[in-house]
Amino acid sequence: MxxxxxxxxxxxxxxxxxxxxxxxxxxxxxxxxxxMDLAGTPTNPLREGDSNPGRITLTPGGVGRNIAENLCLLxxxxxxxxxxGEDPYAGMIREHCLKAGIDLQxxxxxxxxxxxxxxxxxxxDGDLNVAVSDMSICxxxxxxxxxxxxxxxxxxxxxxxxxxxxxxxxAWLAKHITVPMAADPVSVSKAARLKPLLSRLTxxxxxxxxxxxxxxxxxxxxxDLPKAADALHRLGVQRVYISLGGKGVWxxxxxxxxxxxxxxxxxxxxxxxxGDAFVxxxxxxxxxxxxTMQAADRALAASAICAEDSAAVxxxxxxxxxxxxxxxxx
Numbered sequence: 256m257x258x259x260x261x262x263x264x265x266x267x268x269x270x271x272x273x274x275x276x277x278x279x280x281x282x283x284x285x286x287x288x289x290x291m292d293l294a295g296t297p298t299n300p301l302r303e304g305d306s307n308p309g310r311i312t313l314t315p316g317g318v319g320r321n322i323a324e325n326l327c328l329l330x331x332x333x334x335x336x337x338x339x340g341e342d343p344y345a346g347m348i349r350e351h352c353l354k355a356g357i358d359l360q361x362x363x364x365x366x367x368x369x370x371x372x373x374x375x376x377x378x379x380d381g382d383l384n385v386a387v388s389d390m391s392i393c394x395x396x397x398x399x400x401x402x403x404x405x406x407x408x409x410x411x412x413x414x415x416x417x418x419x420x421x422x423x424x425x426a427w428l429a430k431h432i433t434v435p436m437a438a439d440p441v442s443v444s445k446a447a448r449l450k451p452l453l454s455r456l457t458x459x460x461x462x463x464x465x466x467x468x469x470x471x472x473x474x475x476x477x478x479d480l481p482k483a484a485d486a487l488h489r490l491g492v493q494r495v496y497i498s499l500g501g502k503g504v505w506x507x508x509x510x511x512x513x514x515x516x517x518x519x520x521x522x523x524x525x526x527x528x529x530g531d532a533f534v535x536x537x538x539x540x541x542x543x544x545x546x547t548m549q550a551a552d553r554a555l556a557a558s559a560i561c562a563e564d565s566a567a568v569x570x571x572x573x574x575x576x577x578x579x580x581x582x583x584x585x
Contacts, residue, residue, distance in 0.1 A: 282411050283542070284413070287336075295376050301376070312565060315348045316528070324352070326535045328570070339365070374387045381525045415438065416428055437541075458492075458537055502517070526562055539574075
């Protein structure tokens with residue numbers, strides 16, 4: 256097994272040259288969920304079964320939407336294909352997306368459905384403790400809705416899907432999309448939906464329980480991580496990033512092998528959007544021609560930037576911020 260250990264090379268040329276180039280490229284299509292995020296973080300250690308003084312925030316979220324906004328912050332042209340109701344949450348989400356530069360022209364509206372909502376309770380340290388999601392509207396994002404968009408999708412630079420989509424939709428994408436694809440399993444309860452898509456994936460970021468579900472393996476320790484990654488490679492995934500939470504990520508390439516990369520040290524205010532920042536930065540790095548391990552370094556830096564912010568997407572994210580974060584950590 257080859258382990259990548261050399262430092263991340265600096266990008267050549269000024270950042271504004273890269274941004275000008277990105278604006279001329281085909282868009283990334285993100286297909287997935289939007290929802291209104293309600294997050295509560297207690298001032299003191301969380302006491303279950305009791306009222307906890309703390310802070311409550313209301314912000315647009317959803318795995319697909321978060322990935323799309325992160326990609327915009329990294330300079331990518333992004334079109335989000337999602338589904339919303341006709342309610343105040345939808346209006347707030349649309350306004351926020353448009354201000355962020357996310358194109359919504361191919362998204363759908365279901366007037367009789369509620370826009371998705373996600374309620375999470377964090378621990379005092381900002382780490383997720385428990386969450387409840389109401390996302391039944393995502394079941395309406397079916398292949399018949401996407402089929403007219405197929406020529407558009409296959410002229411993008413990449414399609415990124417999240418597992419909030421129905422399994423039949425993910426299977427349809429696997430059959431018909433010809434451009435590179437990435438996916439986010441979202442949760443253990445939804446990860447199995449990605450199985451029809453694995454053979455088409457350029458990039459996948461599961462956590463340990465999601466990787467166990469997708470491979471049928473038990474990951475009992477670090478020694479099992481390369482075995483799980485190899486199993487995902489055999490299923491067709493090219494770049495595997497197994498998230499280990501605060502421990503870092505196992506980054507594994509189908510040809511180069513893998514390595515355990517630690518998190519970049521820093522304060523953790525809110526961890527709920529860190530995985531979405533990771534996926535966006537890993538996809539951006541892939542599209543920029545960086546290898547699997549270089550992409551992992553940049554994705555970990557993006558996650559660290561996100562963790563320092565109370566919002567699910569940090570407005571401070573940029574390629575310059577990632578370069579700075581990597582420079583400070585190396």
